[in-house]
Amino acid sequence: MAEMLKVEDLKVKYGVIPALKGINFKVDEGEVIALIGANGAGKTTALHTITGLVEKSGGRVLFEGKDITHTPPHKIVSMGIAHVPEGRRVFPELTVYQNLMLGAYTRKDGAEKAETLSGIYRRFPRLKEREKQLAGTLSGGEQQMLAMGRALMSKPRLILMDEPSMGLSPIFVNEIFDIIRQVSEQGVTVLLVEQNAKKALTIADRAYVLETGSITNSGKASDLLEDDSIRKAYLGE
Amino acid sequence: MVSFITNLINGLSLGSIYAIIAIGYTMVYGIAKMLNFAHGDIIMVGAYIAFTVITTLSLPVGLGILFAVGGCLLFGIAIEKIAYKPLRKAGSPLAVLITAIGVSYFLENMALLIFGSDPKIFSSVVPFQTVAAGPFVIPGTTLISIVVSLILVTALQLFINKTKPGQAMLAVSQDRDAASLMGISVNGTISLTFAIGSAMAGVAGVLLCSAYPSLSPYTGAMPGIKAFVAAVLGGIGSIPGAMIGGLVLGIIEILARTYISSQLSDAIVFSVLIIVLLVKPTGLMGKVIQEKV
Ligand SMILES: Nc1ncnc2c1ncn2[C@@H]1O[C@H](COP(=O)(O)OP(=O)(O)OP(=O)(O)O)[C@@H](O)[C@H]1O
Numbered sequence: 001m002a003e004m005l006k007v008e009d010l011k012v013k014y015g016v017i018p019a020l021k022g023i024n025f026k027v028d029e030g031e032v033i034a035l036i037g038a039n040g041a042g043k044t045t046a047l048h049t050i051t052g053l054v055e056k057s058g059g060r061v062l063f064e065g066k067d068i069t070h071t072p073p074h075k076i077v078s079m080g081i082a083h084v085p086e087g088r089r090v091f092p093e094l095t096v097y098q099n100l101m102l103g104a105y106t107r108k109d110g111a112e113k114a115e116t117l118s119g120i121y122r123r124f125p126r127l128k129e130r131e132k133q134l135a136g137t138l139s140g141g142e143q144q145m146l147a148m149g150r151a152l153m154s155k156p157r158l159i160l161m162d163e164p165s166m167g168l169s170p171i172f173v174n175e176i177f178d179i180i181r182q183v184s185e186q187g188v189t190v191l192l193v194e195q196n197a198k199k200a201l202t203i204a205d206r207a208y209v210l211e212t213g214s215i216t217n218s219g220k221a222s223d224l225l226e227d228d229s230i231r232k233a234y235l236g237e
Numbered sequence: 238m239v240s241f242i243t244n245l246i247n248g249l250s251l252g253s254i255y256a257i258i259a260i261g262y263t264m265v266y267g268i269a270k271m272l273n274f275a276h277g278d279i280i281m282v283g284a285y286i287a288f289t290v291i292t293t294l295s296l297p298v299g300l301g302i303l304f305a306v307g308g309c310l311l312f313g314i315a316i317e318k319i320a321y322k323p324l325r326k327a328g329s330p331l332a333v334l335i336t337a338i339g340v341s342y343f344l345e346n347m348a349l350l351i352f353g354s355d356p357k358i359f360s361s362v363v364p365f366q367t368v369a370a371g372p373f374v375i376p377g378t379t380l381i382s383i384v385v386s387l388i389l390v391t392a393l394q395l396f397i398n399k400t401k402p403g404q405a406m407l408a409v410s411q412d413r414d415a416a417s418l419m420g421i422s423v424n425g426t427i428s429l430t431f432a433i434g435s436a437m438a439g440v441a442g443v444l445l446c447s448a449y450p451s452l453s454p455y456t457g458a459m460p461g462i463k464a465f466v467a468a469v470l471g472g473i474g475s476i477p478g479a480m481i482g483g484l485v486l487g488i489i490e491i492l493a494r495t496y497i498s499s500q501l502s503d504a505i506v507f508s509v510l511i512i513v514l515l516v517k518p519t520g521l522m523g524k525v526i527q528e529k530v
């Protein structure tokens with residue numbers, strides 16, 4: 001499998017406090033990779049460095065062989081990376097439809113865009129029903145679906161998702177994980193940050209464990225599910 | 238009754254000029270998250286450009302207006318690039334505010350240096366006849382101000398709601414990081430906002446000096462403050478709010494000047510602001526956005 005994303009010795013500091021202390025990981029084409037870790041471990045920071053939302057104090061990020069370490073965030077999506085940010089971050093005062101169209105902001109193919117949109121409405125019928133509703137008035141789960149749909153509107157090859165199940169009821173959580181699996185089956189590579197380690201490890205191919213800015217464990221997701229230290233720390237067993 | 242209606246129309250006219258300025262204020266606040274206190278001085282820049290082209294160089298009026306608007310647009314972009322953009326990363330609102338005040342003084346002093354302090358007579362820039370309809374006698378500039386501001390506001394609403402750069406402006410105003418993840422250049426969008434706001438201030442400059450034909454380096458200061466009040470009155474960040482705030486302010490000002498006291502009219506205008514903010518702190522059209530976590 002071709003290497004899609006590679007992160008080398010990545011370091012980030014907020015002021016003087018290090019948030020990432022030189023981490024390495026890679027994502028191959030077609031994989032679902034989980035990045036798990038406790039609150040404040042640096043998971044969000046790791047995703048932010050890939051899309052350029054935080055400055056790095058060292059290291060490199062390569063996407064499909066290209067160095068994107070210093071690429072500004074607004075040039076990332078047209079390269080094929082979509083980011084579903086933590087807390088969904090939909091545009092609250094725009095309609096569902098407007099939010100989705102902003103997901104396709106950099107695309108120039110008018111007719112195909114309409115096709116992507118109808119595909120997304122098929123996958124998320126609730127979004128179709130609420131097309132004209134302001135995003136800020138949607139429920140948390142619906143906002144998560146909108147954030148995912150918006151990211152998919154860019155037709156990404158790699159999608160980064162930051163805690164898509166956060167704060168959702170169990171039914172919504174299952175639905176979100178089903179959707180992640182479907183997205184992956186359609187050929188999109190997935191890098192998933194999750195608090196819900198059990199579910200994340202269940203759908204992931206491989207996983208990395210982040211602890212206070214360092215990667216302390218990694219391997220096949222099925223192996224990590226059996227690992228005693230992981231079970232204790234992240235699976236509540 | 239006739240004189241009351243005439244005053245109302247005059248108020249509406251002054252108010253539409255305030256509205257055009259206030260919209261620039263409110264757009265910059267909504268998208269760049271800063272109060273551009275130099276915005277009023279752009280009015281003065283536009284008026285001096287029009288004055289120079291039309292009166293000093295005796296070129297056609299249309300050309301003068303074109304240069305005024307285009308010049309303000311470029312000034313707006315340049316001010317943002319040179320003075321405000323370098324401060325954006327630092328993230329200190331106070332530094333930006335003080336810089337904006339500095340830019341305001343800079344523009345005023347630049348005009349002082351080039352044109353001197355003596356007021357210029359600014360005549361016949363908008364060559365429209367006085368309109369007499371029945372008992373009403375209304376100066377051409379009054380009507381033109383109302384019509385122009387209506388056209389501008391409509392065009393702006395269409396631009397924001399129907400075009401991609403317009404949607405990008407809304408996205409940046411609501412969530413800068415999320416907007417950049419969509420592929421929107423935040424810097425480019427802020428620059429565009431300054432361009433539009435400043436061009437509108439240029440239009441306001443030409444209209445204002447046509448209605449009140451005297452031009453000095455401080456011409457923009459008071460209308461700038463009034464337009465800021467209008468923007469706050471309407472709910473800062475809201476374009477319809479700025480429009481309504483501007484109109485309300487213009488009407489109150491003219492009526493207060495005519496029926497109460499011309500010395501007290503400004504005090505009355507500011508009192509209205511304070512009362513409205515006491516009753517509704519977010520302004521007339523402002524809303525409190527509830528975020529879902
Ligand atoms: N903008 C910031 N300024 C200063 N410190 C920050 C900032 N953002 C994050 N941090 C700190 O960096 C560390 C890593 O934060 P990060 O948000 O990446 O963690 P996380 O693993 O995503 O946590 P969570 O599971 O709670 O979302 C934390 O200690 C956090 O307090």
Ligand SMILES: [Mg+2]
Pocket residue numbers: 043044045086162
């Ligand atoms: Mg996080």
